[in-house]
Amino acid sequence: MPSTKNLSAMIRGTEQPDSSDKRQTDGVSCFYCHQISKVHHAKTQNINFSSATSDDKPTMFGNLKNPDSSDKHHAENNEIYKNSEVCMGCHSHKENSHGFEVCNTKNEHDTRSDCIGCHMPKAAGGNEKFNKRGRDEYATHKFLGIRSDEMIKKTVKLELAYKENSIELTIVNKMGHSIITHPMRLKFAKTVVRRGGNVIWSNFTESPIEDKEATFIIAFKDAEDKPSMPHTAVGYKINQNLKAMSSKVIKYNVPNLQKGDEIESTWISYVVNPQIAKKLEITTKEVIEPYIGVKESIVVR
Structure with missing residues (x-):
């Protein structure tokens, strides 16, 4: 469809694609780019x-x-x-x-x-x-992105450190653009502390949104300050993002860290935020499943 001669009319909604015209039904192809x-x-x-x-x-x-x-x-x-x-x-x-x-x-x-x-x-x-x-x-014309295991492990770097009763997580955005470029995405770092194989602490219990510092998401608002779709948006309701080639440090208070405790942080991405997918009744597996990126772990000495 991008190559069609009546693209402007389609965008305005005054015309519909002609199923008999290849230029109007073909997607982004070799010839278009x-x-x-x-x-x-x-x-x-x-x-x-x-x-x-x-x-x-x-x-x-x-x-x-x-x-x-x-x-x-x-x-x-x-x-x-x-x-x-x-x-x-x-x-x-x-x-x-x-x-x-x-x-x-x-x-x-x-x-x-x-x-x-x-x-x-x-x-x-x-x-x-x-x-x-x-x-x-x-x-290659694979157009690697969020669905690629190869790509998702290169996009972000995680660094961990600890002192007495605190953990320090550094998230480094290695990409040439912000972590979130699409309003339906959800990306976050899940950090846990294990002792004897059991999780004794986590940066969130049910939803990654509980830890706003380690969660990256954007949501729009309309003129009445209500959550909105892109076409009615006038600003951001939520804008938790990280610019290209930049980093942020997050500090957690974790009481009673002991020798032998394992601290692990995992980068997780969703093509579509599960809450949005549920609301829109999206069930396509590759869209709603989590994509696991880089992992970093250290042991308390």
């Missing part, structure tokens, strides 16, 4: 300029210096595919009709940002079966 020739930065949201024409042989862009064309398309090098600028057409920001930004990564995107390097890591070989140039490596 690789035909972006330029990204125009605008106030409410950025705009992609596409090279798509009615020509039977379209022009595809990428990061290769001297790309091979084929009988299916032309190929050209484009600088925006090198510095991740191409990603910012869709993933920069979105402002609703009330002038409130419901998502934003543009404030943290600069010349050092590497969306492609993180979400499309290099792999050996080439991505096509017939490779005339015999490339040594290519950018």
Whole structure:
């Protein structure tokens, strides 16, 4: 659908997708991304300029210096595919009709940002079966994210320390954007103390929200200060987040720490906050299950 010619009308709600038109039913595909020739930065949201024409042989862009064309398309090098600028057409920001930004990564995107390097890591070989140039490596198109065990263990670093009757947890955001970029996400650090294999202390009992310092979540509010969906939001009801490449230290009072006690902290992420999933009756397993990230543990000496 992003490639459809009547996208603006669909966004306004004045037209519906035509099931017989492939351009209107196709999702984000190879042709959509690789035909972006330029990204125009605008106030409410950025705009992609596409090279798509009615020509039977379209022009595809990428990061290769001297790309091979084929009988299916032309190929050209484009600088925006090198510095991740191409990603910012869709993933920069979105402002609703009330002038409130419901998502934003543009404030943290600069010349050092590497969306492609993180979400499309290099792999050996080439991505096509017939490779005339015999490339040594290519950018994978797995688009790793919160559902990837490989990715989720790289995003955050946990550090633990203790003194007498206290624990110190440091959470380091290693990502190039805030920990929460989507209002349905829930991420948190669960910290426990075990003695003889039994948990004798935890930073929360039932819900991670009990420990606001170690929980990362955002929720919007409307003009009446009530929880709202993104389209009616005028501000944040809750904004517990951590900016790119930054850290925070959390201190817990834990009485009677003893020699041999094990302190463990685990990073846990949900694609959809379980409370939201329940309210919206979302039951898809990969959306509602927890994704376990990095773990850190120390033993009291």
